[in-house]
Amino acid sequence: MSSAFRAKSFPYRSAVEWVAEKRGRLTASGLPPLEVATPPEFKGHPGLWSPEHLLVCAVNACIMTTFLAIAERHNVSFLSYESEAEGTVEMVEGKFMFSRIEVFPTIAVADEHMAAGVRRAVDGAHRRCLISLSLKTEVIVHPEVVVEDEPTPS
Amino acid sequence: MSSAFRAKSFPYRSAVEWVAEKRGRLTASGLPPLEVATPPEFKGHPGLWSPEHLLVCAVNACIMTTFLAIAERHNVSFLSYESEAEGTVEMVEGKFMFSRIEVFPTIAVADEHMAAGVRRAVDGAHRRCLISLSLKTEVIVHPEVVVEDEPTPS
Numbered sequence: 001m002s003s004a005f006r007a008k009s010f011p012y013r014s015a016v017e018w019v020a021e022k023r024g025r026l027t028a029s030g031l032p033p034l035e036v037a038t039p040p041e042f043k044g045h046p047g048l049w050s051p052e053h054l055l056v057c058a059v060n061a062c063i064m065t066t067f068l069a070i071a072e073r074h075n076v077s078f079l080s081y082e083s084e085a086e087g088t089v090e091m092v093e094g095k096f097m098f099s100r101i102e103v104f105p106t107i108a109v110a111d112e113h114m115a116a117g118v119r120r121a122v123d124g125a126h127r128r129c130l131i132s133l134s135l136k137t138e139v140i141v142h143p144e145v146v147v148e149d150e151p152t153p154s
Numbered sequence: 155m156s157s158a159f160r161a162k163s164f165p166y167r168s169a170v171e172w173v174a175e176k177r178g179r180l181t182a183s184g185l186p187p188l189e190v191a192t193p194p195e196f197k198g199h200p201g202l203w204s205p206e207h208l209l210v211c212a213v214n215a216c217i218m219t220t221f222l223a224i225a226e227r228h229n230v231s232f233l234s235y236e237s238e239a240e241g242t243v244e245m246v247e248g249k250f251m252f253s254r255i256e257v258f259p260t261i262a263v264a265d266e267h268m269a270a271g272v273r274r275a276v277d278g279a280h281r282r283c284l285i286s287l288s289l290k291t292e293v294i295v296h297p298e299v300v301v302e303d304e305p306t307p308s
Contacts, residue, residue, distance in 0.1 A: 009244040010195055012206045016214045018235035022222050026211045031203055034188070034211070038219040041164055043226075049185055051216035051285050052166045054208045057180045057188070060170045062205035065192040068176050072197075081172035089284060090163040097287040130243060131205050133251040134291045 023048065052089060052098075058131045059101050059139055060085035067105070067125035076117040079108040079148055087137070098137040105141065108148045115145045177202065206243060206252075212285045213255050213293055214239035221259070221279035230271040233262040233302055241291070252291040260298045269299045 014028040022038035022045060038044025039052055049057075060083055071078065083105035090099050107118050122143040126132070132139040168182040176192035176199060192198025193206055203211075214237055225232065237259035244253050261272050276297040280286070286293040 009242055010193075010206070012193075012204070012210045012241045012243065013239065014207055014211045014214055015236065015238045016211070016218050017237075018218060018222070022219060024215060024218055024235075026215060028203075028207055028211075030201055031207065032201075034203065036211070036215045036219075038222065039164075039166075042219070042223065044219065047184055047186075049182075049188065050166070051212045051219060052164070053168055053182055053185065054212035054215065055285055055288065056166045057168045057170070057182075057190070058205045058208035058212060060168055061178060061180060061190045061208065064170050064172060064178055065176060065190075065196070065198070065205060068172070068192065069196065081178075082169065083171075084169045085167065087166045088163055089166065092287075095282060095287055096284040098284070128249060130250040130252070131209055133246075133249055134209065134289055136290050137288045 021045065052087065055098065056085050056087040056101060059087070059129070059135070060103055062129045062131035063103055063105065063122075063125050063139075063141065066129045067107075067121055070121040070124045070128075071118070074117065074121065076121045077109070077114050078118050079110060081105060081107050098135075100138045100140060101135075102140045102142065104144070106144045106146060108146050110148060112147055115147060118145050119143065175199065206241065209252065210239050210241040210255060213241070213283070213289070214257055216283045216285035217257055217259065217276075217279050217295065220283045221261075221275055224275040224278045224282075225272070228271065228275065230275045231263070231268050232272050233264060235259060235261050252289075254292045254294060255289075256294045256296065258296045258298070260300060262300050262302045264302060266301055269301065272299050273297065 016024045026034040037048035039050035085103045087101040126141040170178045180188040191202035193204035239257045241255040280295040
């Protein structure tokens, strides 16, 4: 791994094969296959991940994984992390694209002292998320840090 | 659907929840859950889809689904479609991002007359793929159209 880091270049490969109608099958070495389809609103199929969903997932998950890396590096403690995300596809200059992606991470901490470090980590995740940095689309992050009270012993 | 098309704005939502270590679980209404993780080279886990893979998948699958839409609209016939893709993450101005994504679709047709229409459709897919249009990353498409000989009756 250290030599790969020196090279500072990492390849990510996948393959897609058309199955039928507007459906395909994504594969990558060592990973479980993933069914994909055109979404229903573009004359596709319900119940399957679409390329549109995958992009929103990539952004949402990358902000989480970047947060986890920063939290680890700076010994930032937290109890839970969950995040909703919504991407909007609309016509821009005559072509469909993602005009914006909004991400709503909710991070629970045990006490107020931990909240500041978590806020810095999620801010860093927004700035360093390599998927967001690869996008023209504006990515807006709305973090919420909640202090979870310890359950009172009965 | 027609009213949605008039509005010309389509939302795509997903949620991610941290599970443990560098792993999470992606969900979206009506879709099968998807395990996700930081990839091994960034101190994550093997065997799970990463945000990096999901972006390459989104591009690769979107070029396919856009091709399928154009082929349908213009009655372009083909026998099969499969496509490898490789995205490269590297440091650009001190931050990791996807510097390029290369896509290698191979489309089989029954005879040479169908090849020209397929080439136009894949060219159109490259220009109109809404994921590519949402990226700063350069997306390079290397299409290959192959004429499959009918099997000779024995």
